[in-house]
Amino acid sequence: MQELTKRNLRAWSMLGQRGTVCGVALIEIMEEYQNSYTLTADLAHLSGLDRVQHMFPERFVNVGIAEQNMIGIAAGLAAEGNVVFATTYATFLTMRCYEQIRHHMGYQHMNIKLIGSAAGVEMGMSGNTHYTYEDIAIMRAIPNITVVSPADPAEAYQIMHQAAATEGPMYIRLTGGMNQQIITKCEDGGIQIGKSKELQSGTDVAVIFAGNIAGTVQKAVELLESEGISTSVIDMHTIKPLDTRQLERQMGKKIIVTVEEHSIIGGLGGAVSEYYAQFERHPKVVRIGVEDQFLHPAGKELLLETAGLTPQKIYKRIRKELNR
Incomplete structure (x- = not known):
């Protein structure tokens, strides 16, 4: 895990939350945890997961536009003792997969970390099918699931590493695009979920x-x-x-x-x-x-x-x- 240096904060600011999570944090996690997997639903390139896919082809799965199947696959991998990160747009991740999330993550307490990208109104002209302003409400209603929404890319980076080291289901809500304001300071000493x-x-x-x-x-x-x-x-x-x-x-x-x-x-x-x-x-x-x-x-x-x-x-x- 990298330190909160001015150089890192500048780089993460340019990448935004999604770029920092998928292009930096996930690579470090996949290197450190040999039992970690990354799953995505047709958003490998758009999420900035190209390097993850290239570096860890045996532990990277792109299921295509099949979000419910993605959660089922994640549950199977988690049941074998793996830590699984599953990501796609927040609207499809939380709403289309709600039954699977409730049963596999909430009820069965599987070690799956969901990364919902472009939450809120980030998708702009894509319209209401792509807006996500109900996800916190429905995710926190499920028992056992931790729900986090980082304020900036530096917080997102720290949360990802803490998520990897923490047993249990979690929903990580990513907001904003690239070139985000950083409120984290080098001397802050980090955050804690x-x-x-x-x-x-x-x-x-x-x-x-x-x-x-x-x-x-x-x-x-x-x-x-x-x-x-x-x-x-x-x-x-x-x-x-x-x-x-x-x-x-x-x-x-x-x-x-x-x-x-x-x-x-x-x-x-x-x-x-x-x-x-x-x-x-x-x-x-x-x-x-x-x-x-x-x-x-x-x-x-x-x-x-x-x-x-x-x-x-x-x-x-x-x-x-x-x-x-």
């Missing part, structure tokens, strides 16, 4: 996010801070299991705001709301994300604008809630 990262602390508002939306959140928070609104910013890269200790520490805030490139139903916002609902008194939870609707096909930036996921719209929503 299940433990959130507080980027800054404040006293009035807590903004909790997941996925590649950190830059947008930070710009919105700068607007709040310019008006004297003290704001905590929390990177909740692990949605299941949720870092409830972090949520406990935010109980004194005026409002809790969740931001995600996902439906406001069942995702990070749902998970945070469920946690606070057990208390008689708690801060109001404001969920910012895709409302209960299908978005009209458009470019990614317009889709994010429609969903209220821009710095200005996040800022205005928080100001509105504070003034209620």
Whole structure:
């Protein structure tokens, strides 16, 4: 596993989450773990898996457009003591294969790591068949499955190595394209699955996010801070299991705001709301994300604008809630 150097962070930023996972982390994992396999459903080249396929032909399987079969094959390999990574677009990986994931990964607790790429609205003009804003909700509903959504390529890299070393099923949700902003710092010392990262602390508002939306959140928070609104910013890269200790520490805030490139139903916002609902008194939870609707096909930036996921719209929503 490579160190968090400035050079690596720059390289991973250019590659994006998918490029870093498939073009860097998986190669290292396949070299270290001789019992590891990589499976894909017709996305070898598009996912950046060409080097994996070339270097490890006996442990690489491209099943074609047969995602359900891919999970079945993964289960068979995992049953023989192997660690299996299976990847394709998040929408097809989670929804088309839901029954197989539920039985093989949840119920049978197979050691399969799912890598869902292009989650959220990354696919732009490809339309709703390729958007994925329900995956966190349905995946975290299955018992025993860990659900993670890294904020940047450096987090994705670390999560992959931790996933390889951890027994049990996991869903790794990759968001954003190439040339991503890196929020990870060389001196951070790394992240840990299940433990959130507080980027800054404040006293009035807590903004909790997941996925590649950190830059947008930070710009919105700068607007709040310019008006004297003290704001905590929390990177909740692990949605299941949720870092409830972090949520406990935010109980004194005026409002809790969740931001995600996902439906406001069942995702990070749902998970945070469920946690606070057990208390008689708690801060109001404001969920910012895709409302209960299908978005009209458009470019990614317009889709994010429609969903209220821009710095200005996040800022205005928080100001509105504070003034209620």
